[in-house]
Amino acid sequence: xxxxxxxxxxxxxxxxxxxxxxxxxxxxxxxxxxxxxxxxxxxxxxxxxxxxxxxxxxxxxxxxxxxxxxxxxxxxxxxxxxxxxxxxxxxxxxxxxxxxxxxxxxxxxxxxxxxxxxxxxxxxxxxxxxxxxxxxxxxxxxxxxxxxxxxxxxxxxxxxxxxxxxxxxxxxxxxxxxxxxxxxxxxxxxxxxxxxxxxxxxxxxxxxxxxxxxxxxxxxxxxxxxxxxxxxxxxxxxxxxxxxxxxxxxxxxxxxxxxxxxxxxxxxxxxxxxxxxxxxxxxxxxxxxxxxxxxxxxxxxxxxxxxxxxxxxxxxxxxxxxxxxxxxxxxxxxxxxxxxxxxxxxxxxxxxxxxxxxxxxxxxxxxxxxxxxxxxxxxxxxxxxx
Numbered sequence: 001x002x003x004x005x006x007x008x009x010x011x012x013x014x015x016x017x018x019x020x021x022x023x024x025x026x027x028x029x030x031x032x033x034x035x036x037x038x039x040x041x042x043x044x045x046x047x048x049x050x051x052x053x054x055x056x057x058x059x060x061x062x063x064x065x066x067x068x069x070x071x072x073x074x075x076x077x078x079x080x081x082x083x084x085x086x087x088x089x090x091x092x093x094x095x096x097x098x099x100x101x102x103x104x105x106x107x108x109x110x111x112x113x114x115x116x117x118x119x120x121x122x123x124x125x126x127x128x129x130x131x132x133x134x135x136x137x138x139x140x141x142x143x144x145x146x147x148x149x150x151x152x153x154x155x156x157x158x159x160x161x162x163x164x165x166x167x168x169x170x171x172x173x174x175x176x177x178x179x180x181x182x183x184x185x186x187x188x189x190x191x192x193x194x195x196x197x198x199x200x201x202x203x204x205x206x207x208x209x210x211x212x213x214x215x216x217x218x219x220x221x222x223x224x225x226x227x228x229x230x231x232x233x234x235x236x237x238x239x240x241x242x243x244x245x246x247x248x249x250x251x252x253x254x255x256x257x258x259x260x261x262x263x264x265x266x267x268x269x270x271x272x273x274x275x276x277x278x279x280x281x282x283x284x285x286x287x288x289x290x291x292x293x294x295x296x297x298x299x300x301x302x303x304x305x306x307x308x309x310x311x312x313x314x315x316x317x318x319x320x321x322x323x324x325x326x327x328x329x330x331x332x333x334x335x336x337x338x339x340x341x342x343x344x345x346x347x348x349x350x351x352x353x354x355x356x357x358x359x360x361x362x363x364x365x366x367x368x369x370x371x372x373x374x375x376x377x378x379x380x381x382x383x384x385x386x
């Protein structure tokens with residue numbers, strides 16, 4: 001019979017193997033999580049895990065020889081119980097609750113451009129595995145846009161192919177394009193095409209919203225505005241996604257999106273948002289926008305709590321510029337997932353207090369079914385939901 005010391009080493013080896021393979025942590029980071037173990041001690045634990053058959057040299061965690069109880073213990077070891085408990089107390093306006101929380105690693109903190117790029121790349125690698133499992137449960141999968149979403153898509157590859165086989169998942173873009181800059185790989189249409197390719201889907205190619213402006217500026221009014229809207233809505237691809245006759249948005253069962261903080265909503269078209277939101281009578285400034293909105297979810301701006309009726313109408317007016325997926329679409333997809341095995345609305349995000357505020361708001365709205373976030377954001381979200 002194994003001694004207590006040997007059993008303790010086995011437990012630590014399992015923890016080290018799980019953190020290394022499932023959360024892409026370095027040996028130093030594993031040591032800190034295990035109570036300050038040295039890197040050499042962690043290395044020996046990983047070797048022990050390999051010898052016991054719990055870890056392959058490719059660092060793929062092997063759960064076959066562990067009981068369900070032990071797997072649950074390992075999962076609880078890294079999952080933020082305080083966040084899960086907090087989410088359980090949230091009463092949303094739609095009745096939808098977050099049912100899946102996936103907290104992944106993004107590395108050490110840092111605010112420099114280089115540090116953020118490194119963290120984003122690491123987050124993309126860590127988030128790809130839970131996202132691949134969620135996509136495998138979808139039939140018609142929509143995607144918004146942005147660097148965070150793009151980094152996760154970059155890492156799906158074999159993870160996704162191995163889960164869906166030859167299933168014909170349809171991928172759908174639901175955001176238009178920047179008007180004042182060249183189209184880029186992080187736009188909704190390009191991301192839908194990349195998802196279709198990495199999944200090797202046998203479904204028809206995604207429609208493309210390239211050429212459809214994401215925003216119709218507020219300076220257009222009356223007949224001019226109606227003409228521009230008709231022009232946008234007459235585009236064949238736009239009709240396919242958002243038209244009146246059986247549009248694809250009505251069949252979408254799951255949607256992947258990120259969220260933007262109040263100081264920089266809508267990501268790479270933030271500057272365009274400020275310009276489009278200005279009128280001859282009033283310029284929309286960065287400070288003015290931040291006072292009005294708590295952020296955006298997939299291009300939909302959310303008003304700050306406590307705004308008066310006039311300011312809320314101002315936010316509504318800004319949202320009318322948006323040609324992509326609307327609040328009603330997010331609501332329908334989130335509600336539909338509660339009655340099926342489809343993942344629904346999936347939010348991928350990393351950061352701190354800035355993104356915690358918008359994330360808390362959309363959770364209270366009841367628009368999120370699955371969360372894939374980093375540890376820094378999970379801690380900030382607990383406070384934001386208090």
